[in-house]
Amino acid sequence: MGAENALYTILVEKIKQDALVLPTLPEVALEVREAADDPEVNLGRMSDIIAQDPALSLGMLKVANSVVFGRSIKVDSVAQAVTRIGLRQIKSIATAMAVEQMFISKNAVISEYMQKSWRKTVDVATVAIALMTLYLQKNKHAAFTLDTITLAALVHNIGVLPILVEAESHPDVFANPAFLQQAIIKFSNEIGGEVTKAWDFSEEFTEVVVSWNDLTLLPKEVHYLDFIRAGAIYHGIFKSETTRDILLKSYVTKGILPDIDYMASEEFIELLAQVRTMFD
Template sequence: MTDISRQFYDELLADLEHNRLVLPTLPEVALKVREVVDDPDSSISDLVKIIVSDPALSARLIQVANSPLMRTGRQIESVDAAVSRLGMRIVRDLATSMVMQQMFQATSDVTDQRLRQLWEHSTEVAAICHALAGQFTKLNPEQALLAGLVHDIGAMPILTKAEDYPELLQNEEALDWVISELHPRIGGAILRSWNFPEELIAAAEQHENMTYDSPAADFVDVVIVANLQSYLGSGHHLAEQDLSQVPAFAKLGLSPDVNVIDMDGTGDAIRETQQLLSI
C-alpha cells in the first residue's frame, strides 16, 4: 500500500459513508422497464410500449429471444411476441443487462482501457453465471446473468474518481488494492440506489468472500464460482485461492478443480452468451 492509495481509500470511504460519492445511474429505459415489471397493476402492453421506444433495445431483445440461449422454439419477429414468450420478469432482467454496456464509457482516455477490461470481465462472469444457474441450480438463469454483470459495478465510481489522482492511475497495483478493498461495498450501495433485489445486492457485496456459506445455493455462490472460473490461469490474486476451501463449489455440486468452460456444451453456451452481451 502506498501513501497515495491510502489517501485515496480514506477519501472514498468518507465520501461513501457521508453519501457524497457520485454513484452511476441506471439508464432511463432500464429504470422504466423495472418500474413497470415491478408494478402489480402493469400489463405486457405497458412493458412493450417502453421497449419499442428504444429501437436498439427492441432489436437486441428480439435477437436474444431468437438465440439458442432462450430456446423459444419458433422465430420471434416482434417485441410483443418476445415479451409474451419470455415473460415480463425475464425481459426485465435481459433488458437491464442489454443496456448496461452504455454505462461503461470512460470520461477520459486514461480510464478507458480499465473500463473496457471491466466490461469484458463482467460479461464473461455473467455468461458463466447463466450457464451455472441453468445447469446446476434451480435459480433463474437470466437473474444470475444480471448478477454476474453487476458484480463488479462498484469499481466504476472508483475509476471515475481516480481520474483526479494521476499518480494513482500510473500505479496499477495501488489502484487495484483500493478497488479490491472497496468495490464490493460500493457495489452494494449502487444496487440499493437502483432498488435491485437483496439477492443481487448480496452478490455484489459478497462475491469475494470465499468463506460465504448460506444454507442453500444462491446467486452469491453462482457469482463466486463464475468469478473464480474467469480468473483461472491469470495473475489475479483470486487465481491463487485454494478452491477446495470455497463452499460455493460443493453447493453447486461442482468439483473444485472443474473448468466449466471446458465442459461439454457449456463452453459454447458461455461464449455465445458473452457475444450477445457485447453486441
C-alpha cells in the same frame, strides 16, 4: 498527499460522509422497472418502452434468441422478444442489458478500465448463466430464476464504477494502475452494495455484490453466489488452487456441476459460446 494516497483518502472520506456520487440506471431501465411494477402494464406497453432505446432493443432480441430461452425459432421484433421473455422476467433482464451503457467515459484511460471491467463482468456472467441454465433443467422447481442470475452476475462488480468516476477527477493516480486496482479491491464490494440499495434492488442482489469474493461466507445450500463464484474460478479470478478445489467439490456435492472437471468439457465450452451470444 501523494498520488498513492489521494484516491484512497478521498474514497474513505466520501464513504464515511455518505457523499460518494453513485451511478444512476439509464433512463430506459428506470422506465422498464417502473412499468414492470405496474399491475396494469401489458406486453404492448412494455415493448413500446424498450423500443425507444436501440441498444436495449438489440440486447433484448439477443436474450430472447439465446440458448437460455431454449427456442429454435428466432424472433425478430421487440414485441416478440418481450412476449418470449415474459413480463415476470423482463424487469431484471432489461435492467441487466442496460447496465453496459454505464461503462463509458470520455477519459481514454478510465474508458479502458471500464471496458476491461465490463468484459471481465461478462466473462463471469456467461459462466454463471450457463451453469444456472443447466441447473434449472435438472431442478425445475428450484427457487432460482435465470433473470435474477443474469442481473446479479452483471452487477456483481458494479462498485468499480463510482471508484473509476472518482479517479477521473484525479488524473494523477492514473500513473499508478496498481494503486487504482488496490482501491478497487478495497472498496468495490462496499460501494457496490450501496449502489444496489440506491437502485432499490432486493437484498439478494446486495448480498451477492457485497459477498461474491468473500470466501469466509460459504452457503451450505445452493445460492446465487455459487454460480458467480464458479464464473470467477473459470476465469482465474480466485488465484488459490486450494480454494478453487474446495469450491468446485462443493458445487459437485450441491448438484451445480456434474463433476469437478465439467467446466473444461467440450459440452460446457459449447454452451458457453451459445450463452455468450447474448452479449456479443
